[in-house]
Amino acid sequence: MSRKTIRPYNRPAGGWDALRNVARHLIEQDVPVHGARTLLSANQPDGFDCPGCAWPDRDHTSTFEFCENGAKAVAAEATKHRATPEFFARHTVAELARYSDHWLEDQGRLTHPMRYDAASDRYLPVSWDEAFALVAAHLNALASPDEAIFYTSGRTSNEAAFLYQLFVREFGTNNFPDCSNMCHEPSGTGMTPQIGVGKGTVSLHDFELADAIFIFGQNPGTNHPRMLGELRRAAKRGAAIVAFNPLRERGLERFADPQDKLEMLHGGSTRIASDYFQPRIGGDLAAVKGIIKHVLEADEAARREGGARVVDVDFITRHTTGFAAFAADVADEAWDTIEAESGLSREQLLRAAGIYMAAGSVICCWGMGITQHKHSVATIQMIVNLLLLRGNLGKPGAGACPVRGHSNVQGDRTMGIYEKPAPAFLDRLQQVFGFDPPREHGFDTIGAIEAMLDGRGKVFFAMGGNFAMATPDTDATHRALRNCDLTVHVATKPNRSHLVHGREALILPCLGRTEIDMQEAGPQAVTVEDSMSMVHLSAGINAPASDELLSEPAIVARLAEATLAERSRVPWRQLMADYDRIRDLIASVFDDFHDFNQRVRVPGGFRLPNSAGERRWKTSSGRAAFIAHRVPTDLPVHRARATSDRLVFNLSTVRSHDQYNTTIYGLDDRYRGVFGERRVLFANAEDIAALGLQAGDRVDLESLCDDGVPRHARGFLLAAYDIPRGCLAAYYPETNALVPLSSFADQARTPTSKSIPVVVSPHDPATAKPGEAPRDIAIAVHD
Secondary structure (H helix, E strand, O other), rough: OOOOEEOOOOOOEEHHHHHHHHHHHHHOOOOOOOOHHHHHHHHOOOOEEEOOOOOOOOOOOOOOOOOHHHHHHHHHHOOOOEEOOOHHHHHOOOHHHHOOOOHHHHOOOOOOOOEEEEEEEEEOOHHHHHHHHHHHHHHHHHOOHHHEOOOOOOOOOOHHHHHHHHHHHHHHOOOOOOOHOOOOOOHHHHHHHHHHHOOOOOOOHHHHHHEEEEEEOOOOOOOOOOOOHHHHHHHOOOOOOEEEOOOOOOOHHHHEEOOHHHHHHHHHEEEOOOEEEEOOOOHHHHHHHHHHHHHHHHHHHHHHHOOOOOOHHHHHHHHOOOOOHHHHHHHHHHHHHHHHHHOOOOHHHHHHHEEEHHHHEEEEOOHHHHOOOOOHHHHHHHHHHHHHHOOOOOOOOOEEEEEEOOOOOHHHHHHOOOOOOOOHHHHHHHHOOOOOOOOOOOOHHHHHHHHHHHOOEEEEEEOOOOOHHOOOHHHHHHHHHHHHEEEEEEOOOOOOHHHHHOOOOEEEOOOOOEEEEOOEEEOOOEEEOOOOOEEEOOOOOOOOOOOOOOOOHHHHHHHHHHHHHHHHHOOOHHHHOOOHHHHHHHHHHHHHOOOHHHHHHHHHOOOOOOHHHOOOOOOOOOOEOOOOOOOOOHHHHHHHHHHOOOOEEEEEOOOOEEEOOOOOOOOOHHHHHHEOOEEEEEEHHHHHOOOOOOOOEEEEEOOOOOOOOOOEEEEEEEEOOOOOOEEEEEEEOOOOOOOOOOOOOOOOOOOOOOEEEEEEOOOHHHHHHOOOOOOOOOOOEOO
């Protein structure tokens, strides 16, 4: 059978396949013989934090607490492969642009700072001093600091992020687009006015106590594999685990823990979801409102009959506001609307409501399947409404759990990477550092792309990430970057963004999380904050991939020195020499980081306080708020279906199992049965038949957008999959081109990458671009 194939995957997530895949990646990346030691040092008191996801560790003294995706991330960073100046000398940028993202990733670690040379269309070596001088010259020549844009990846450490925001604000702008703008922005936007915090309220200990765990729009088997260990433990002790996901995901069905010797020996596995509901894409708000409607109807019946109340009347009375108006709104929402928009029956929602009502403590988790919709803020607030009904906030085993992606995306926001900083934070910066920080809000990700397109953004500086591929509306984003006078990317490996450059461009190579960071005061450690507000140290153990690499804090400090020169009051060199000094400054700005250096050296670190977890509500009313929302019936997909005479589908972008964010580790998506292929379109078998097509056919996609701009993605292989009718799924970044820049979440401005109205046509080879629908691939499709 051809390696390039689609076939059912019936084994559990994890298990021996996970271990085999880890071994394969270690071999493919040519990880040195000490690679096993590198893996075993991840998330240890004297080791480094996994550069993958932000799921916390149960025990920072465990000897085997890495997951398959974490191992891939470590292998990718610890690889022997090198992208040296000789590599760039062999290829023009135009040539490199024809290669795949997977191939670019495979070239290995960057070793030297590189400057784009337009005459030869190549990147050439440049000294660090010359690189910093070039950036400083561009920044200081701007008519306004607001013409510069400073992007941040969620992999950036607390120390680097704090210095970065300090430098940029002393320079004079709040232009801080970051990866939060593209993922969990709606979580903070929705939760902050409702319960007073924008972070999750639970700890890992709560997962040991929860009677029920509801999971909305998340695929932990691929995106947060270590979470499956917590779910497995909860399932084994009898907790109900209720999954809401349009696609059947193997990790939510069964899991074999590679750390359980008996389970591995006997080929066993654990059922994860006790109940699995498949709402239509975008139907979660309607589904949650339907559950709430059942709860309130049951409560009203109990009240009439003199029985025990279903809702927590004492909690609602003492801790909330807006319940009466909210209950009236729920009562007024028609069941027909709820069923039609959720894609679930009244009976299915009654089943889910019954589980919720029977549980003494409930955790609600959600991922980007919730946050990347037009109505994502409303959906999150509806989930929090569900928790409030029975007092499932601020008690053991209960709470809200937005599961964030990159390892320090939450910490970066805590450190001040935000385009809309709070006045109190700016006041503290002024008190501590003696300069007046800018007060006007800056650009988020959408705003940054718009500014670069129309010429208001002239310099783009990226602290990590792959902006050209992570963002929506690929053609517009690429035009925006090419419209800049200067683009700069701090990175560990080559990626697409280095090839979509401004008139001048720099690639600045940095240390990875696994590598020793040697500064004047000796080897340094950085800190990160996970999804549950735990802050802990991370210290690399490997020799740097090149003697030319600088740490991210050092890059920021030297850039600040070059740009601000004598006008800065910050002792940048001293901070770069000893990161304890950076942490002391962090403690002077943020009260929650008092005694930072002492507390973070305790194994496992410390947890930041969470007011909502303590039933202290930092809201305008001093209480948690019930917030009513109607089930939306005028979303882009509704309008497209009303105006098109063709079958209109709702497309959701998803990750494959062999990728993390935009980093493509391989071409397999094991749990969905896809091997050797990325241009895949998952569709219901009946929809494939309705289109007059067959699984295995190649198709083209066109998004139907309110702005009328034609957007296409071509050459996708049709694969029959267990997904509701009218819904499709395909990998990103291949389908980012279909997401309009103008289509984003209300209030939060997150791209609507999980709900794109599209039409499907048989593939036209004449329209294919390089890399689309290679015709020499024989795909074996198995029913």
